Amino acid sequence: MTTSPNPSPDLIRQATITRQSAKKLARTSNQERQQSLLAMAAALEQSMEGIIKGNEIDLKQAENQTLQSSLIARLKLDREKMINAIEGIRQVAALPDPLNHRQLHIELDEDLILERLSTPLGVVGVIFEARPDAVMQIASLAIRSGNGAILKGGREATISNQVILKVLHQGLTYSCTDVSTLHLLTTREESLALLNLESLVDLIIPRGSNQLVRFIKSNTKIPVLGHADGICHLYIDQEANIDQAITIALDSKTQHPSACNAIETLLIHEKIGHVLLPKLIPVFESYNVELRGDPTSCTLGIIKQANENDWSTEYSDLILSVKIVPNINEALAHINKYGSRHTDAIVTDNLTTANLFLDSVDSAGVYLNCSTRFADGFRYGFGAEVGISTQTLPPRGPVGLEGLVTYRYVLRGKGHISSDYISGVRQFTHRSLAV
């Protein structure tokens, strides 16, 4: 089934301990979990210098190995990043408790009361590259939501991650959360074996490149929260406000080109192309964006031709493919064919066209007259982002703490048995009660 190795007895033992600690954590109060996060934040503050020194060892190693400068930038933990990460933990502590929400409350019959309550998932497995700040963020999200976490960072951040986890453990000793709730894996074999720990790990969260996510999705039966691709589109309708369209296109492409919610393809209605493109091309040139056009848009000023591969490429860079379409249906068909169901937007002043687009595009986010860059848990007001999911089933789109909880049905009776309802001695009332 998978290429992953079988988990070693030691990994199984450790994951079992993490699971038991998580079960204990699941029964703690909101205040206790909040206090655990504050204790971690305080420990990080106290040991900030030590963490930065540990990180410097990783950085030196990375420089010696002449790793990519973008990777080194992500790896680096300076005072500012540490202060932000610690502030982030305090913000997660301040979020509303995701546990023990009563989502349903139904009287099935007199004295037979059904509740649906939010509960933690159990244990999450988190596999990430570079960024050692991810350890702090994930640890706080997991504990806030009553979950254990088994973490595996990139090799280049080994020392940083180990020092951070040691400090987080130190902090947790001043809380009611067992230190074994957070466990760090150190070898690649362990992280591969983690993907086979179906009975002990409930969710895998990959943080890293599309290649990493794709590899993980192909090698585990455990549910994966994440997305391999972010091919987002912006469609500029014939009834668009031209200045607004250019501003939105520019923001969607250039504000953070390597983000998954940046656009890769611009679709333009043929009736507006000859007015829009002569204005848009110089603006995008001034932002160093390389435009790659279909034959029609190349007749309107785009120099470089797009090929078939362009429509399904996530550039993650200052490159944008452009296509002229004869009508909205062709735009919808293009998005349906090449999109990754992440986030797609339309610019139009026509309400009917807008609604047709918003109803027809089968993506996690469908936007009207705004930038695709809003597809983000913080911008949506969730206070945290566990990941962005492009799967069809919930959770979908940007996922906050909600992605780390599930629910349980609790039914309380007074000797109720099913045969009474089958024989007709008793009848269900199915009365909704206040949640």
Add this chain to the structure above:
Amino acid sequence: MTTSPNPSPDLIRQATITRQSAKKLARTSNQERQQSLLAMAAALEQSMEGIIKGNEIDLKQAENQTLQSSLIARLKLDREKMINAIEGIRQVAALPDPLNHRQLHIELDEDLILERLSTPLGVVGVIFEARPDAVMQIASLAIRSGNGAILKGGREATISNQVILKVLHQGLTYSCTDVSTLHLLTTREESLALLNLESLVDLIIPRGSNQLVRFIKSNTKIPVLGHADGICHLYIDQEANIDQAITIALDSKTQHPSACNAIETLLIHEKIGHVLLPKLIPVFESYNVELRGDPTSCTLGIIKQANENDWSTEYSDLILSVKIVPNINEALAHINKYGSRHTDAIVTDNLTTANLFLDSVDSAGVYLNCSTRFADGFRYGFGAEVGISTQTLPPRGPVGLEGLVTYRYVLRGKGHISSDYISGVRQFTHRSLAV
């Protein structure tokens, strides 16, 4: 990755048509989808005799092949079953619309409004054994929730399923739903290939034996709604009402022994075993239940000894394993080790013990002083049951129409771009609006 064959061009073409029809259906009104169901019900009523005749051909074939009598009973479609199935479709039509619920409504900033709306999944793949009534039920659930369905029934019901689908298609011609929204596969190769149609099928629903579900789960990357095992426990605490405990145990085991929510194991606190068992044993004997006990319960009157396999066996029959435990923690440990996270119950009059159990058991359903047989979508008041899920992530437990929908984020702006919020020119308001 899987043993399933690649989908044929014909299957891909057909699934694409079903997906397109489903997209069209997704945009229809509640009334239109209700009318589609009523049109199917009317067509079935009109063609009832023809369906029963078709079913008789399958039945004769099954008798010639001397198939199991329980299978023949499930295969048989008589007038009564048809009337019930048609009534079922009308009930599904009358359920509240699962689509276009506004689950979230947030003002991100002035004129930048985020909604989360429930939407159909797209296309569901349904693989079922015997029961041709499943075609009618699944068809109605799928269309009610705006989804297409690709169905594959057991070989023994080939004619029945084909006749039913033909009649459903006839009905749909009197509605706005395309007939191609419902597609029936006829060969085993096609149903195996269906499991590889990741880009066209959003959810697989298996209806049948544990073996079928296990096979499907191991051979697809498409999410599967279902459960392979239902090993449910009842724990009788030392402070249980003895008569209530026996009544609940009896109902949980015997009311429908082959159901997944029937109990397989009874755990009894050692302090109550010597009083409970001498009363329980004759009652269970009178219901022809074979008890298999651990060594201690065998000293208290149970004749047959249980072996290690018994604790992890779903008998689906009138057999019950019994174990005496020294305390609730041992009961919890047993359930944790052998359970399938389906439904587990406790009988006790002690509230602290009850809450410890309800908080600690990590199953989709945790029950106090009532039968495990209540774990059912109809009994929960959902009006329909798509399946029962034992996975950790939602949807979990009995799943109604909710299991056939997902959601989409719709964001409407007036030229809003992300860089304004990064530069600080604008601030998010994140104001909750009425849902």
